[in-house]
Amino acid sequence: MLRSILLTLSVLCALLAACDGQPREPGSMLAPDSILPIPGSNGCMVSYTLNVTLAYGAPSCFARPIVLTSGVFGPAIAVHQGDTLKITLVNNLPVAFPSVTDGISIHYHGLQMAGSAAYFDGMAYVSLCPVAPGKSYTYQFLVNDPPGTYLWHDHSAGFKGDGLEGPLIVYPPRLPGAPPAFPPLAVSDLWSYDGEHTLLLTDWYHASTNSLLFQLNMPFDAARVTNDTGAWSWIGMPQAILINGRGFYGDCQLFPGSGGNSAPPTCMPSTFTVPPGRSPAQPWASNNNPGCTHSQFTVEPGKTFRLRLVNAATLVFMTICFEGHNVTLIAADAIPTAPISTRCLDLNSGQRLDVLLTADQPPANYWITVAPQYRIGAPAGYAVLNYKGVNTSTFPSSPPPQPVNITPWGFAEDSLVRLSPRLLTASSDLAVNLYLSPGEATLAPPPVPTKIVLVNLSQPLLEANGQLRWALNNVAMTRNPPCVSLLSKMQKYPKFLKQMAVNASTVNGTGAGPFVGISYVKAKDKMTVYYDGISPAPLYPSVGLHLVENAGGEVVDVVVNNFPANSFNGDYRPVVGPTRTAVEQHPMHLHGHRFWVLGRGSGAFNASAHAAGLNTVNPPYRDTVTVTGGGWVYLRFKADNPGIWPFHCHLLPHVFMGQQLYFVEDIANAAPPPSKVPKCPATCQYNFAPYTKAFLRSKWGMSGWELPPLY
Ligand code: C2O
16 A cells, blocks of 8 residues: 655755756756656656756856756756666767767666666766767666665766766656656655755866876876876865855865864865966956855754765765754665664765754754865865755854864774665565565575675786776776777677686786787777686786676675785885875775675785674665775675676776776676667777877877866
């Protein structure tokens, strides 16, 4: 028996506000182009056009070219469970906009992309080729994922960091027999609340993300010392944290420093700017710029709101805190959790948390603070929680929440995140069953694996060309060549890549795969392939495609150990420098699946010490997990989705530097490719190309480090 409808009037108003003809606010929701009933189904075909353009904007109060989607910066798209999502991606970015790849491609982060959807998963050259400038392509697939909070983003180049991303919300299924509408009447979810807000949390740079990525491919100089004068250069700290596309780059001054220290923070506005002279087209920030405001979220006294928190950052791990209010965590990466009441929560890039907030405090304005973690000197971000009826034009009377008490969740807090008990026993509750796949009785993990994949992370400095990369099992992953869809290649020639797999001994001792340093490679050219099980991990760091095969139905355990940068012969310098032993945290994301996080800890995983402590009863079930610096994490997933599924660090510069592998899963049973596919380029840009100034100038007529003029 169906219960009362979920969507409240305030949600209805929020959604309708997007179609009133007014310019859309940052963070607003795109209204679908059309909603058509699908005969014989309770779902509808929901169509959106994502028209991707370049414009000037100043989301942080500093003007620079930004990427808009149908005129909006980072809009949300929404669909209902059981609907078919039809996304027409139109690439209207200028051809001459410097980029590390050949087009754009949209990934639906967290959706399982089962069946024929495998081809629409969106990592460029894995499922399909990217959509070139001036071209368009339509992705179309059934969404049968749990209702919850997801995100969409470019998965081809750096455009995600320039704004080509947004929340993706899956609402519960439409009420049977209800007419197609937006928003439709929907069946009820596990919780009731009076309204909702979505908070898209991003970090923001004052240079285009591609121009930052170019510098990551410069070799270290002869002394193997990084510098900013032409050799390798890290992307550095973001200049602002944006909440729904709004922030202010001076906000670090609101942040008095951690550890009880009231000294000014290390982020100084003078370091925020692109150095003068790099581009003439650099208007400076203006106090009159309408981008210079904080986002406000209005709640009505006494009512309960669902807040959908999405970390879509390029780099920054965030802790979000709510002044004066405890919130209740209800879902992590869309899957319901046992409730936890807390003032602050951690979320890493790619993770989503859903919380309930009850407006039960004296009516006022309260701060919502986003504090960066692990990146000393990164700015904080702020938004305002506004009680309806309270003047919205003033800041809260209190200073922003003091960061001295904001520390990242440790293992103790993390172990509090558990699967909701409602999903652990078979149930006839319709709301519970929204979270299960057909034929699945509960979300409890299978008790034992059929195989264990060990993944060791390190950050080699390659001898062959002086490039700094990230590696899994000593293989830094190149993206293309071949300039084709890897999935269709594997379908047509199932043995092809396996036959190409190299014997690790052929590269041991050189530290280089054969194609390191090539900027353009013809499609017919071969690529080094490491096929786990055939090619053991090389003794010296190397580069290539890194494939791990899963047979259909396997229960796969993945143990990730996060080692110091120069592990596994990963440092060719005569004297190992102090920074090369560094370790960093990484948000590891798996496409096409959710995994159970059975355990995590410090050091390397050691079965005799740690196996007995793994939680196989009610572990969190997520698609993105943090492995701490120098720590381990233990994951389990079912290989039940034929396709090719990337497993990668969700920090954009890290995946660009090779921190990923592909699970090649049950290809024999993969769905055939769609009848129309984007045209692949004859040659393609290569993420390990040495983007020297000469190369960049010859390709784009400029250094490539500059922001281009607007077209
Ligand atoms: Cu949001 Cu492959 O990632």
